[in-house]
Amino acid sequence: MSKDQNKVTNIVICGVGGQGIILASNVLCSAVFNRGFDIKKSEVHGMAQRGGSVITHVRFGHKIHSPLIEEGTAYYILAFEKLEALRYLHYLKKNGKIIVNDRKIPPMSVLTGQTKYPEDILSKLNDRGKVYLIDAEKKANELGNERTVNIILLGVLARFLKFDPDTWDKALRENIKEKYIDLNLKAFNAGLKLKSENQS
Helix, strand or coil: CCCCCCCEEEEEEECCCCHHHHHHHHHHHHHHHHCEEEEEEEEEECCCCCCCCEEEEEEEEEECCCCCCCCEEEEEECCCHHHHHCCCCEEEEEEEEEEECCCCCCCCCHCCCCCCCCCCCHHHHHHCCEEEEEEEHHHHHHHHCCCHHHHHHHHHHHHHHCCCHHHHEEEEHHHHHHHHHHHHHHHHHHHHHHCCCCCC
16 A cells, blocks of 8 residues: 555455444544544445345545545455455456455355356456455464454455554454454454465
């Protein structure tokens, strides 16, 4: 990320309900705000609290007038599920970065047999940008709590934003209950160090 505050950085965070997308976006917004950027966020929830599509637009820079990201202008997509990465791929600028959780959650249309889950998702993502495939569930299970997947993925994104550790530490503490903070700090730091499945 450029250090020039006049630049606007657009980030799409997407997945399905129940994956902790809103918490991850709230932590991100706190970190950005604590760094002194202007920030706008917009959330769209699916039909169901769990299982429906969820997308968050996060925009920050010197001055932000609209919370909505235009198609083809997102620098990053942080996707908690592979099909959701494909669903919102049109927001990514050419050669942008896609951090995608190696997780398959079939939507209702697939479960009812109306459609099939796409088999060529990763090739389509690679046609658009640089893909970082992350097995966040495996790392979360190693930490002893699968609910830390969202913070692990946020840690992966943080590698590119290059905010100082104190900024992230403060943002996590502002959004997570004290009894869970140690676990989530471990999850975030694990994400910072985690290599993607398609890295050499």
